[in-house]
Amino acid sequence: MSLLDELAAACGVQHVLTEGDLSAYEVDWRRRWHGKALAVVRPGSTAEVAATVRACAAHRVAVVPQGGNTGLVGGGVPDPSGTQVLLSLQRMNRVRGIDEANLSLTAEAGCVLQSLQEVAAARGLLLPLSLAAQGSCCIGGNLATNAGGTQVLRWGNARDLCLGLEVVTPQGDVWAGLSGLRKDNTGYDLRHLFIGSEGTLGVITAATLKLAPLPAATTTALAACASLHDAVALLSRARARLGAGLTGFEVMGRVALDLVAQHFPALPRLLPDAVWTVLLEHSDTEGIEAARARFEALLANALEAGCVQDAVVAESLAQSQALWHLRESIPLAQAQDGLNIKHDISLPVSAIPEFVHHTDAALRQHFPGVRLVNFGHLGDGNLHYNVQAPPGAPPHDFLAAHEHAVNTLVFDAVAAHGGSFSAEHGIGALKRDELAARKSPVALAMMRGIKAALDPLNIMNPGRVL
Amino acid sequence: MSLLDELAAACGVQHVLTEGDLSAYEVDWRRRWHGKALAVVRPGSTAEVAATVRACAAHRVAVVPQGGNTGLVGGGVPDPSGTQVLLSLQRMNRVRGIDEANLSLTAEAGCVLQSLQEVAAARGLLLPLSLAAQGSCCIGGNLATNAGGTQVLRWGNARDLCLGLEVVTPQGDVWAGLSGLRKDNTGYDLRHLFIGSEGTLGVITAATLKLAPLPAATTTALAACASLHDAVALLSRARARLGAGLTGFEVMGRVALDLVAQHFPALPRLLPDAVWTVLLEHSDTEGIEAARARFEALLANALEAGCVQDAVVAESLAQSQALWHLRESIPLAQAQDGLNIKHDISLPVSAIPEFVHHTDAALRQHFPGVRLVNFGHLGDGNLHYNVQAPPGAPPHDFLAAHEHAVNTLVFDAVAAHGGSFSAEHGIGALKRDELAARKSPVALAMMRGIKAALDPLNIMNPGRVL
Numbered sequence: 001m002s003l004l005d006e007l008a009a010a011c012g013v014q015h016v017l018t019e020g021d022l023s024a025y026e027v028d029w030r031r032r033w034h035g036k037a038l039a040v041v042r043p044g045s046t047a048e049v050a051a052t053v054r055a056c057a058a059h060r061v062a063v064v065p066q067g068g069n070t071g072l073v074g075g076g077v078p079d080p081s082g083t084q085v086l087l088s089l090q091r092m093n094r095v096r097g098i099d100e101a102n103l104s105l106t107a108e109a110g111c112v113l114q115s116l117q118e119v120a121a122a123r124g125l126l127l128p129l130s131l132a133a134q135g136s137c138c139i140g141g142n143l144a145t146n147a148g149g150t151q152v153l154r155w156g157n158a159r160d161l162c163l164g165l166e167v168v169t170p171q172g173d174v175w176a177g178l179s180g181l182r183k184d185n186t187g188y189d190l191r192h193l194f195i196g197s198e199g200t201l202g203v204i205t206a207a208t209l210k211l212a213p214l215p216a217a218t219t220t221a222l223a224a225c226a227s228l229h230d231a232v233a234l235l236s237r238a239r240a241r242l243g244a245g246l247t248g249f250e251v252m253g254r255v256a257l258d259l260v261a262q263h264f265p266a267l268p269r270l271l272p273d274a275v276w277t278v279l280l281e282h283s284d285t286e287g288i289e290a291a292r293a294r295f296e297a298l299l300a301n302a303l304e305a306g307c308v309q310d311a312v313v314a315e316s317l318a319q320s321q322a323l324w325h326l327r328e329s330i331p332l333a334q335a336q337d338g339l340n341i342k343h344d345i346s347l348p349v350s351a352i353p354e355f356v357h358h359t360d361a362a363l364r365q366h367f368p369g370v371r372l373v374n375f376g377h378l379g380d381g382n383l384h385y386n387v388q389a390p391p392g393a394p395p396h397d398f399l400a401a402h403e404h405a406v407n408t409l410v411f412d413a414v415a416a417h418g419g420s421f422s423a424e425h426g427i428g429a430l431k432r433d434e435l436a437a438r439k440s441p442v443a444l445a446m447m448r449g450i451k452a453a454l455d456p457l458n459i460m461n462p463g464r465v466l
Numbered sequence: 467m468s469l470l471d472e473l474a475a476a477c478g479v480q481h482v483l484t485e486g487d488l489s490a491y492e493v494d495w496r497r498r499w500h501g502k503a504l505a506v507v508r509p510g511s512t513a514e515v516a517a518t519v520r521a522c523a524a525h526r527v528a529v530v531p532q533g534g535n536t537g538l539v540g541g542g543v544p545d546p547s548g549t550q551v552l553l554s555l556q557r558m559n560r561v562r563g564i565d566e567a568n569l570s571l572t573a574e575a576g577c578v579l580q581s582l583q584e585v586a587a588a589r590g591l592l593l594p595l596s597l598a599a600q601g602s603c604c605i606g607g608n609l610a611t612n613a614g615g616t617q618v619l620r621w622g623n624a625r626d627l628c629l630g631l632e633v634v635t636p637q638g639d640v641w642a643g644l645s646g647l648r649k650d651n652t653g654y655d656l657r658h659l660f661i662g663s664e665g666t667l668g669v670i671t672a673a674t675l676k677l678a679p680l681p682a683a684t685t686t687a688l689a690a691c692a693s694l695h696d697a698v699a700l701l702s703r704a705r706a707r708l709g710a711g712l713t714g715f716e717v718m719g720r721v722a723l724d725l726v727a728q729h730f731p732a733l734p735r736l737l738p739d740a741v742w743t744v745l746l747e748h749s750d751t752e753g754i755e756a757a758r759a760r761f762e763a764l765l766a767n768a769l770e771a772g773c774v775q776d777a778v779v780a781e782s783l784a785q786s787q788a789l790w791h792l793r794e795s796i797p798l799a800q801a802q803d804g805l806n807i808k809h810d811i812s813l814p815v816s817a818i819p820e821f822v823h824h825t826d827a828a829l830r831q832h833f834p835g836v837r838l839v840n841f842g843h844l845g846d847g848n849l850h851y852n853v854q855a856p857p858g859a860p861p862h863d864f865l866a867a868h869e870h871a872v873n874t875l876v877f878d879a880v881a882a883h884g885g886s887f888s889a890e891h892g893i894g895a896l897k898r899d900e901l902a903a904r905k906s907p908v909a910l911a912m913m914r915g916i917k918a919a920l921d922p923l924n925i926m927n928p929g930r931v932l
Contacts, residue, residue, distance in 0.1 A: 101698055101816035102847070103705070124706075146651050157649060159658075160626065175908045180814035182846040183623060183889040185612050185662055187901055187931060188913045192625075192658030196651055213706040232567055239569070240590075240679040243751040244620075244710030285709040286760075294752075348646035350567035380648040381568070423649040435653055442641045446920060447654045453919035454912060465653060 003059040007041050007085070010051035015042040015091070025086050028077050029070055033429065035078035037064075037086040044091045046166060046174055046205045053203065053459075054172030056085050062462050063087050065199040067109060067141030070133035072342070075198045075428030075464045076141065089140050092205060095119055103211040104163055104180040109140025109204050116209070125211040128155035132328060140204045146196035148424030153379035154247040154283075155212075157424070159195040166206040167194055170455035178208050193450070198426055199461040201454050215283035217291040218247070220320035221299060224274030224310040228353040231276050233307040235349065235379060238280060241298045245291075248281030249379030256330045256375045259388075263333040267326060270312050278378070279327050281320075330375050334386060338395035340373065341387040341406050345414050346423035349381045355417040356385075362409055363387065367402060382423040385410065411438065427465045435465065469525040473507050473551070476517035481508040481557070491552050494543050495536055499895065501544035503530075503552040510557045512632060512640055512671045519669065519925075520638030522551050528928050529553050531665040533575060533607025536599035538808070541664045541894025541930045542607065555606050558671060561585055569677045570629055570646040575606025575670050582675070591677040594621035598794060606670045612662035614890030619845035620713040620749075621678075623890070625661040632672040633660055636921035644674050659916070664892055665927040667920050681749035683757040684713070686786035687765060687779040690740030694819040696773040697742050701815065701845060703773070704746060707764045711757075714747030715845030722796045722841045725854075729799040733792060736778050744844070745793050747786075796841050800852060804861035806839070807853040807872050811880050812889035815847045821883040822851075828875055829853065833868060848889040851876065877904065893931045901931065 001009070007016045017025075017040040026035045038061065043049045056063045062084040066076040078084040092108040095116070099105075100123055107116055113127075113134040120127040129142060131149030141147075143165070147158040155161060164179030167190075177191060194201055225231040231251055238246050254275055261269055271277055284291035295313055302308040314320040334340050347355050356374065363370055369390030376383040387406050389398035411421045411434060427435050436444065444466075451458075451466055467475070473482045483491075483506040492501045504527065509515045522529045528550040532542040544550040558574040561582070565571070566589055573582055579593075579600040586593040595608060597615030607613075609631070613624040621627060630645030633656075643657060660667055691697040697717055704712045720741055727735055737743055750757035761779055768774040780786040800806050813821050822840065829836055835856030842849040853872050855864035877887045877900060893901050902910065910932075917924075917932055 099814060099816050101702055102814040104814070146655075148649055148651075152649065156626075159655070160622075169908065169912070173908045175912070176906060177909065179886075180816075180847075180884065181812045181886050181889075183614055183618065183812045183843075183848045184886040185614075185888050185890055185892045186886055186897075187662075187893060187905060187909065188667075188916060189612075189625070189658050189662055190909060190912055192655050193916075196653075196655055201654075213709065215709065236567055241751055243679065243681065243749075245751070283709075285707055285711070346647045346649045348565060348568040348570070350565050350646075377649075381646075382649045418646065420645075420647055420650040420652055422651050423647075424651055426651045427653060431652075439653060440642060442635065442639045443643065443653065443656060446635070446641070446656055449919035450654060450659075450916055453915035 003055055003061055004039055006055040007039060007052060010055060011041055011043045011048045015044070025066060025069065025088060026077055028074055030072060033074040033077050034080065036080050036082040037078040038083055040086045040088060042088045042091050046168065049087070049168045049203055049205050050172045050174050052087060053168050053170065057170065057172055057457060057459055060457060060459065061085055062459050064461050065089065065144065065203045067138030068112065068133065068136045070137040071141065071145060071428060072425045073428030073430040075145065075426060075461070079463060087203065089138060096206060098123060099180055100125070102180045104208050105211055106178055106206060106208045107139055108206045109138060111139050113137050113139055113142060120211050121214065124214050126214045127209060127211055129158055129161055132331065139207060143195050143204050143207055144197065144199050145426045148377070148380070148382065150248055150250065150377065152377060153249055154244060159192060161210045162191060162195060162207055163210060164208040165191050165194055165204055168203040168205055170202060170457065170460045178206060180208055198428060198465050200451060200465050201460060216285050217288040218281060218283045218320065219288065219291050219295050219314060220323045221280045221295055221311055221313045222270055222323055223278045223280060223299065223302070223308045224271040225276040225278055225307065226309055228276060228356055230307040231278050231378060232349055232353060234278060234302050237302055238298055242282055242294060245282050245284050245294070246280070247283040248279060250279040250327050251375060251378035252277045252279070252327060252330065253374040255371055256373045259333040259337060259373060260326065260329045263336040264329055267329060271310055279323055330373070334373055334388065337388060339399055340395065341399060341403050343385040343410050344423050344425040345385055345419055345421060346380065346382045347414065347417050347419035349378070351417045351419070352378065352381065352383070355413060355419070359410060359413040362413065363406070366409065367406065429464055432465065469521055469527055470505060472521040473505060473518060476521060477507055477509045477514045481510065491532060491535065491554060492543055494540055496538060499540040499543045500546065502546050502548040503544040504549055506552045506554060508554045508557050512634065515553070515634045515669055515671050516638045516640050518553060519634050519636065523636065523638055523923060523925055526923060526925065527551055528925050530927050531555065531610065531669045533604030534578065534599065534602045536603040537607065537611060537894060538891045539894030539896040541611065541892060541927070545929060553669065555604060562672060564589060565646055566591070568646045570674050571677055572644055572672060572674045573605055574672045575604060577605050579603050579605055579608060586677050587680065590680050592680045593675060593677055595624055595627055598797065605673060609661050609670050609673055610663065610665050611892045614843070614848065616714055616716065616843065618843060619715055620710060625658060627676045628657060628661060628673055629676060630674040631657050631660055631670055634669040634671055636668060636923065636926045644672060646674055664894060664931050666917060666931050667926060682751050683754040684747060684749045684786065685754065685757050685761050685780060686789045687746045687761055687777055688736055688789055689744045689746060689765065689768070689774045690737040690776040691742040691744055691773065692775055694742060694822055697744050697844060698815055698819060699773040700744060700768050703768055704764055708748055708760060711748050711750050711760070712746070713749040714745060716745040716793050717841060717844035718743045718745070718793060718796065719840040721837055722839045725799040725803060725839060726792065726795045729802040730795055733795060737776055745789055796839070800839055800854065803854060805865055806861065807865060807869050809851040809876050810889050810891040811851055811885055811887060812846065812848045813880065813883050813885035815844070817883045817885070818844065818847065818849070821879060821885070825876060825879040828879065829872070832875065833872065895930055898931065
């Protein structure tokens with residue numbers, strides 16, 4: 001039997017797509033990768049995923065798993081060869097169960113993140129993973145890429161929220177590793193190996209996730225800081241005074257907010273003189289008055305100490321949402337302005353002021369007029385340190401001429417300051433060469449050994465990560 | 467050159483021990499394993515560890531890494547053959563650095579846990595890992611075994627506190643994976659693979675750990691619950707009202723506290739009628755009055771709802787310590803009473819009442835008169851569900867006759883309720899057969915593939931885990 005016939009037998013002929021417009025599966029959402037699949041297969045169950053992988057393994061055909069296709073590094077679309085099977089998990093979108101006393105939820109890989117947040121919220125519970133793509137990204141992809149987002153400061157990355165996994169191996173076996181356990185020291189932690197492996201070791205088909213009680217009150221504030229040193233000092237104060245109540249600490253540089261003002265002039269500019277604007281979020285199990293009082297005490301203390309120059313506390317939920325909207329508008333304003341060079345880097349928080357000082361100067365020297373759109377999750381040491389062409393310069397020409405040199409300068413500086421060139425977006429196809437060049441040979445040898453041991457035919461998402 | 471000569475050249479002849487009383491290294495602290503080493507080697511640096519492992523690999527000699535030798539499953543002592551090298555990390559006990567703004571600390575594997583807690587506390591910071599052996603266990607062993615303890619409810623297991631590792635591989639290479647980063651998605655997560663692998667994949671020589679601000683106030687309470695159902699209901703209430711402020715939730719059965727009263731009659735019995743006694747700990751960044759007020763509101767609410775029958779809130783730090791002392795006296799009282807069968811199991815919290823009801827009855831039926839000493843970290847779903855010989859029965863005889871049957875009954879029940887037969891103590895030599903029998907063949911095949919890929923000579927702690 002041909003592979004396509006086997007796939008049709010496994011999943012139903014209507015779920016093996018080979019004709020028509022398949023760009024929703026073959027092109028990534030930033031439209032930087034234009035692939036061509038041998039077929040798009042949409043299995044509806046774990047058994048169908050396993051049968052799909054077994055058939056592909058028998059025919060030595062590569063499998064590219066895909067969730068919501070919202071990745072930023074070309075890890076979830078097929079290459080242009082027309083030889084790879086695109087395995088979409090979108091039909092596997094059942095919530096298998098919710099255990100309120102255990103604070104856990106089990107869901108299939110194709111569940112959209114926001115739909116799971118809503119399922120939890122309907123029980124008064126919080127699924128604490130939140131990112132810009134949450135309306136279309138899928139939980140399987142979130143785990144396969146170890147997604148980050150805005151709640152990492154309090155709750156950790158996607159891996160920190162995962163209690164167990166169900167995975168189809170490269171042989172088409174099913175590892176039934178779903179679990180609601182907080183503690184399980186029975187052998188090597190396979191869960192953490194699959195999380196963040198970007199589909200190169202197997203296909204995540206379902207996961208058990210941690211939940212938490214919904215906070216009784218959440219408040220937001222903006223603070224103006226004169227320098228990143230002051231922003232880091234504010235972070236230390238906020239952590240000491242709010243503890244786990246500090247659930248967000250985002251930083252926005254002036255150029256980033258200038259870009260928002262330029263492209264979305266209707267949005268208010270609340271602290272127009274700020275060199276650095278910090279968005280703080282405080283969540284509490286007590287009521288809103290107590291939460292706001294703690295917040296105001298923190299900010300008054302920081303003003304007095306001089307690490308904050310001005311501050312605004314949201315007076316309502318609508319105001320809180322408006323402050324977050326400002327932060328979320330930065331990538332949209334960047335997109336309006338044209339293609340740019342995105343850097344998703346992380347550093348020890350203590351190293352960020354010196355890194356930015358050094359790297360800003362070096363970029364300005366080598367690429368005169370360049371705009372440094374710097375914002376991100378300062379509480380996690382994660383900056384989206386993006387480089388936009390000089391005003392008026394055609395973005396595509398700028399990228400064609402300078403993207404490689406800009407990356408080299410930035411990633412060299414990141415390495416010199418003890419940081420990572422991929423904090424939350426992963427490696428995919430985009431940063432595979434960087435990984436090979438920048439990761440230690442000892443680490444790479446171990447990764448390649450693991451890949452060869454688990455996927456000796458190299459059929460799982462080949463050409464990504466390693 | 468002979469292996470012993472090579473080891474002496476690598477580490478200094480005075481740090482290669484082959485004579486005299488080596489029982490501190492060769493016998494585990496429960497005195498259940500009596501090994502015999504070819505030599506005890508005490509390297510003083512990462513380079514010396516690497517040279518030691520290279521020499522052993524060249525001679526095809528097994529290496530057994532050891533920290534404080536406080537493990538409970540025979541994973542850190544040599545076998546009796548006299549052919550294995552015991553590699554003690556105790557001389558590697560330097561704190562390499564502390565980064566207050568980044569809330570991280572880098573320490574060598576041989577640092578005693580309590581000494582690191584003290585280093586952090588001197589800066590006003592908390593290293594949130596705490597367990598009974600903290601005065602002698604080492605951080606390298608804590609990570610190699612993914613230690614648990616009393617603060618997992620709030621802070622997670624040892625793996626959740628680790629940002630980066632330095633590891634000597636089975637080839638004697640050094641993986642320089644120390645890192646202060648909260649986010650780093652550059653390839654497979656080797657850190658989580660080494661954590662919990664019990665020295666079978668390499669030797670952890672140093673680690674970077676997360677710190678947190680010290681809480682401003684910590685208070686403790688005891689609550690009497692009529693059933694485990696009520697204790698689980700109290701847990702849900704405490705989580706919702708205290709959020710991350712709930713830093714401890716331990717349960718103690720009546721038989722466990724009876725045993726404490728019997729062997730330590732001077733200790734007060736605060737809630738003598740309690741069927742189940744819960745120890746709650748609440749930590750807050752606010753002052754002690756606010757913390758105690760929140761605690762009292764929670765307990766009043768729980769009393770009114772009927773899930774608590776009586777409660778005592780500690781009025782002072784000394785009273786808090788006395789309540790914890792009661793909890794910590796249970797294993798000591800058990801040891802006084804004689805050898806017993808320890809079960810370190812975990813379950814979904816929601817499954818605990820039914821599991822205990824079912825398993826208590828089955829054990830009482832099959833082993834009349836048996837005493838079920840049940841206590842543990844209920845907030846994590848982790849019970850130390852220990853079985854003590856009937857009163858007056860010689861413990862060694864009871865264990866010789868019944869240990870295997872008791873284990874089979876308990877572990878079968880654990881599996882039927884979705885639990886794990888090793889929550890925090892690991893596998894070592896003790897539970898290797900259980901792992902082989904109870905873990906899924908798919909998971910075992912992946913673990914064995916990883917072991918063979920990273921340690922093809924099988925020299926790292928052979929006979930443990932797999």
